[in-house]
Amino acid sequence: MRINVLQHTPDEGPGMIADWATRHGHALYIYHPYQFGQLPTAAQTDLLVILGGPMSPNDDLPxxxxxxxxxxxxxxxxxxxxxxxxxxxxxxxxxxxxxxKAPAKEVGWAPVYRQATVIPDLPATLNVLHWHEEMFTIPAAATLLFSSEAVCNQGFVLGHRIVGLQFHLEPQVTNVREMVVNDHAYIAGSVLGQTAADILAAPIPEATQTTLFKILDYLTN
Incomplete structure (x- = not known):
């Protein structure tokens, strides 16, 4: 399987998604359209991963x-x-x-709560990394998958082939460090009230990898 990853900033890479690809023997191709303007074609893509970034879908960029x-x-x-x-x-x-705009800016570690069981065996509560102040609207045909205390729309599943999460499951320890040291100014104003040191000190729960892998398995099986 060819996994095409769209990365939108140097400090938000595929992280544990690359681990999942390696475990299954899949080929990972990483594109940086914000810098090079290159995208894969649909014919080249068996799984598309679209990562985070500081821009907004509302920005008028080609x-x-x-x-x-x-x-x-x-x-x-x-x-x-x-x-x-x-x-x-x-x-x-x-x-x-x-x-x-989301009801509150969330930057740091905070729990999300499962709202549906369409993807089997996901945890009822999961502590995850948030790094956002905008949010999506849940499509009419989609199922709400996760919510947080501050923002209802934290995840959705559409059919058996599309999953979107407002938060991050993919970062490993080094990825979190990279986000914090390069983008620590963004932490200001977060409703979570955490400092850069707080975010760095928090351990990455084992359940984040397990949950991410179950979601990717669900999409590709």
Whole structure:
């Protein structure tokens, strides 16, 4: 399987998604459209992963619109798509739903709560990394998958081939460090009230990898 990853900033890479790909013997190709303007074709894609980034789907940039063209083409062929943060927002924007300011800016570690059991064996509560102040609207045909105390729309599943999460399951310890040291100014104003040191000191729960792998297995089985 060829997994095409769309990365949108140097400090938010595929993390544990790469571990899942290696475990299953899949080929991982990482694109940086914000820098190089390159995107894969739909024909080259067996699984599309759309990562986070500091931009908004509401920004009027050619590569952002081109990403949505790719998403639309993959939806037409029932190709699996996984989106994290900006990536999840891009999916719902492609479907015609608005991206808006969230009720609260969330940056740091906080729990999300499972809202549906359509993907088997996901934990009822999961402590995850948040790094956002915008949110997606849940598509009418989708199922709400996770919510947090501050933001209801934290995850959705659409059919058996699309999952979008507002939060991050993919970062490993070094990825979290990379996000914090490069983007620590963004922490200010978060409702979670955590400092850069607080975020760095928090251990990554084992359940984040387990949950991520179950979601990717669900999309590709």
């Amino acid at each position: 590569w952002i619109r081109q990403e949505r063209d790719l998403i639309k083409a993959l939806m037409a062929t029932d190709t699996p798509i996984f989106g994290a943060c900006f990536g999840a927002q891009q999916i719902t924007k492609t479907l015609g739903y608005p991206i808006t």
